[in-house]
Amino acid sequence: MLEIKGLTAEIDGKQILRGIDLVVPDGEVHAIMGPNGSGKSTLGYVLAGRDGYEVTGGTATFDGVDILAMEPEQRAAAGLFLAFQYPVELPGVNNANFLRTALNAIRRAHGEAELDAVQFLKLARAESKRLSMPEDTLKRNVNVGFSGGEKKRNEVLQMALLRPRIAILDETDSGLDIDALKIVADGVNALRGPAFSALVITHYQRLLDHIVPDRVHVLAGGRIIRSGGPELAHALEAEGYAAMVAEAA
Amino acid sequence: MPAVEETLDTVNAVTGSTYKWGFSTDIEMEMAPKGLNEDIIRLISARKNEPEWLLAWRLSAYAAWLKMEEPEWAMLRHPPIDYQDLHYYAAPKQKAGPKSLDEVDPALLAMYEKLGIPLKERAILAGVQGAGEDEQERPQVAVDAVFDSVSVATTFRATLAKSGVIFCPISEAVQEHPELVRQYLGTVVPAQDNYFAALNSAVFTDGSFVYIPKGVRCPMELSTYFRINARNTGQFERTLIIAEEGSQVSYLEGCTAPQRDENQLHAAVVELVAMDDARIKYSTVQNWYPGDTEGRGGIYNFVTKRGDCRGARSKISWTQVETGSAITWKYPSCILRGDGSVGEFYSVAVTNNHQQADTGTKMIHIGKNTTSTIVSKGISAGHSNNTYRGLVRVRPSAAGARNFTQCDSLLIGNNCGAHTVPYIESRNPTAKLEHEATTSKIDEDQLFYCRQRGLSQEDAVGLIVNGFCKDVLKELPMEFAVEAQKLLAVSLEGSVG
Numbered sequence: 041m042l043e044i045k046g047l048t049a050e051i052d053g054k055q056i057l058r059g060i061d062l063v064v065p066d067g068e069v070h071a072i073m074g075p076n077g078s079g080k081s082t083l084g085y086v087l088a089g090r091d092g093y094e095v096t097g098g099t100a101t102f103d104g105v106d107i108l109a110m111e112p113e114q115r116a117a118a119g120l121f122l123a124f125q126y127p128v129e130l131p132g133v134n135n136a137n138f139l140r141t142a143l144n145a146i147r148r149a150h151g152e153a154e155l156d157a158v159q160f161l162k163l164a165r166a167e168s169k170r171l172s173m174p175e176d177t178l179k180r181n182v183n184v185g186f187s188g189g190e191k192k193r194n195e196v197l198q199m200a201l202l203r204p205r206i207a208i209l210d211e212t213d214s215g216l217d218i219d220a221l222k223i224v225a226d227g228v229n230a231l232r233g234p235a236f237s238a239l240v241i242t243h244y245q246r247l248l249d250h251i252v253p254d255r256v257h258v259l260a261g262g263r264i265i266r267s268g269g270p271e272l273a274h275a276l277e278a279e280g281y282a283a284m285v286a287e288a289a
Numbered sequence: 290m291p292a293v294e295e296t297l298d299t300v301n302a303v304t305g306s307t308y309k310w311g312f313s314t315d316i317e318m319e320m321a322p323k324g325l326n327e328d329i330i331r332l333i334s335a336r337k338n339e340p341e342w343l344l345a346w347r348l349s350a351y352a353a354w355l356k357m358e359e360p361e362w363a364m365l366r367h368p369p370i371d372y373q374d375l376h377y378y379a380a381p382k383q384k385a386g387p388k389s390l391d392e393v394d395p396a397l398l399a400m401y402e403k404l405g406i407p408l409k410e411r412a413i414l415a416g417v418q419g420a421g422e423d424e425q426e427r428p429q430v431a432v433d434a435v436f437d438s439v440s441v442a443t444t445f446r447a448t449l450a451k452s453g454v455i456f457c458p459i460s461e462a463v464q465e466h467p468e469l470v471r472q473y474l475g476t477v478v479p480a481q482d483n484y485f486a487a488l489n490s491a492v493f494t495d496g497s498f499v500y501i502p503k504g505v506r507c508p509m510e511l512s513t514y515f516r517i518n519a520r521n522t523g524q525f526e527r528t529l530i531i532a533e534e535g536s537q538v539s540y541l542e543g544c545t546a547p548q549r550d551e552n553q554l555h556a557a558v559v560e561l562v563a564m565d566d567a568r569i570k571y572s573t574v575q576n577w578y579p580g581d582t583e584g585r586g587g588i589y590n591f592v593t594k595r596g597d598c599r600g601a602r603s604k605i606s607w608t609q610v611e612t613g614s615a616i617t618w619k620y621p622s623c624i625l626r627g628d629g630s631v632g633e634f635y636s637v638a639v640t641n642n643h644q645q646a647d648t649g650t651k652m653i654h655i656g657k658n659t660t661s662t663i664v665s666k667g668i669s670a671g672h673s674n675n676t677y678r679g680l681v682r683v684r685p686s687a688a689g690a691r692n693f694t695q696c697d698s699l700l701i702g703n704n705c706g707a708h709t710v711p712y713i714e715s716r717n718p719t720a721k722l723e724h725e726a727t728t729s730k731i732d733e734d735q736l737f738y739c740r741q742r743g744l745s746q747e748d749a750v751g752l753i754v755n756g757f758c759k760d761v762l763k764e765l766p767m768e769f770a771v772e773a774q775k776l777l778a779v780s781l782e783g784s785v786g
Contacts, residue, residue, distance in 0.1 A: 132756030
């Protein structure tokens with residue numbers, strides 16, 4: 041269970057998160073919606089431990105353990121996965137090699153046996169097929185020359201292989217056509233279960249038609265100004281953020 | 290800790306502050322007194338029982354050297370070298386032809402162990418008779434070990450001899466194949482070529498000699514382990530490889546050296562000759578002691594390597610992974626004389642702490658339709674300086690010449706330097722020359738992305754650096770690729786796909 045209490049954070053002295061309170065129980069998918077600049081992506085980066093994001097107050101725990109004190113790779117080993125809004129290119133680094141190195145790093149951290157190349161490839165091929173990714177995806181360099189949609193699918197492939205306990209999807213729907221959106225949603229839905237939870241950051245309702253959330257939170261000005269069921273997303277789509285932000289102010 | 294600092298720590302761990310091969314071997318030495326003069330050269334020549342012409346050649350090189358000045362154009366800074374404060378000859382005392390491992394100096398075997406040479410290869414390395422005959426079970430790599438100045442072991446010779454290949458210490462070649470040595474020695478790198486080549490020509494003590502007869506494809510990779518082992522003994526190897534018409538050979542050179550406080554001078558010369566349709570692939574992994582984190586000690590490496598594509602459609606390919614040495618001054622080059630000949634240079638140079646590397650290549654296009662490819666990857670960290678210096682020269686005769694040059698620099702931290710100094714001279718209007726260059730820093734975004742996926746900072750740097758160097762590493766023969774990747778922080782690159 042992810043528990044965030046009174047979380048504040050700043051970048052270069054500028055306060056972005058102004059006191060986030062959020063609980064994501066195991067097995068639940070929560071959506072975070074909000075206008076540009078509201079702090080959605082910052083929340084994802086702070087939870088994943090990116091440099092340059094300074095936590096100035098509050099706590100974030102996963103299963104009672106303080107994740108803010110951990111290195112990024114320790115958070116990953118603890119089961120936290122961030123699907124990047126802008127996946128990073130790694131020139132010369134073979135996607136399969138990258139994925140296997142990552143998977144084995146996490147398996148090592150859990151005291152599990154590492155997968156050899158053959159075992160890994162079998163697994164990776166099955167997952168990429170399920171995500172309708174071209175066969176050469178594994179052989180290509182990580183995200184280099186990938187289309188926007190391919191990059192996002194590659195994020196979901198990584199998630200499927202690493203099997204996180206909590207996934208934060210940072211606008212994974214942006215730049216996707218409807219077919220790709222459905223594939224990405226299927227990838228997330230396939231992981232849903234009692235031991236998996238997700239925080240889906242998005243601008244738009246349309247992703248939530250495919251990944252139906254248990255809860256929806258509206259983030260504005262660094263705070264959660266409203267929370268509700270899936271119907272809240274529909275209300276937002278109809279009314280826009282402005283009315284809701286004005287109402288909260 | 291800021292990520293850049295962590296990155297630096299990682300690279301420290303990767304490239305050298307804890308130099309893994311810092312040990313020396315206690316073998317009884319026979320050593321000439323310090324200093325360089327005609328008498329020392331006569332002593333070296335006499336010890337090696339050389340013919341008169343070779344002594345005369347050495348002495349003329351020495352006379353030329355005396356009139357030359359140390360080159361200062363490279364972007365390298367070091368205290369002056371006292372050439373009179375070095376020993377120019379040191380030989381491990383050796384019994385003739387060990388018949389079994391029991392007869393091999395245990396200290397030598399222990400050294401091989403520290404170098405991580407597999408057990409079954411040690412007997413071969415040590416030159417034990419009969420070892421290495423069971424070829425099915427071991428990799429096809431023949432090794433000529435240069436232990437200080439005298440080659441103490443040469444292997445696989447029986448197999449090589451069957452195909453007519455000669456692979457032996459050059460001192461032995463002088464005795465057994467004097468006509469070949471005399472015909473080719475100094476024809477690619479003349480004795481007066483440059484300051485360090487002249488010095489080498491005067492005092493070279495040993496090195497490898499390879500002769501591949503017409504039409505023969507050398508049945509195995511040829512390999513030499515170089516080792517600088519005697520205190521204050523400069524190493525002056527001389528290597529000569531001749532590939533006759535239609536022949537092929539792949540030669541591997543790897544180096545480690547014991548940790549020393551004093552700077553050690555190394556000035557090797559390598560000459561390659563490729564006749565019509567011959568191919569020579571020369572690969573180097575250089576891991577000599579780079580000096581400590583403050584820049585004390587370390588090897589001074591002034592090397593002249595040049596290949597002569599003498600025949601039509603011949604091809605010479607240099608691949609180097611340079612991670613060691615305090616100072617690297619090295620420009621493996623190709624003279625593309627034969628029509629349709631091909632020259633290649635693939636290089637990874639890593640500098641850290643206070644290391645300095647000024648390295649690159651020269652591609653001299655003389656024949657028609659000659660092509661050359663240059664791929665250089667420089668990685669600088671710490672307070673180091675890393676310079677690519679290259680020349681592409683197209684002579685008026687080289688109609689249809691082509692060159693492609695790619696120079697990429699990767700910076701880690703804010704105190705290092707990367708410099709690219711390409712010279713391009715084209716005197717034929719039909720030549721096509723391309724040059725691409727990039728400079729980048731290891732990106733915080735890339736590191737965070739990797740770490741978010743569970744990789745440690747160290748693994749992430751290793752992965753990114755190996756990715757950066759991939760175009761060069763893939764040119765290395767398998768035997769060396771593994772060692773090179775270890776040196777650059779091993780990743781699983783290439784094991785999949």
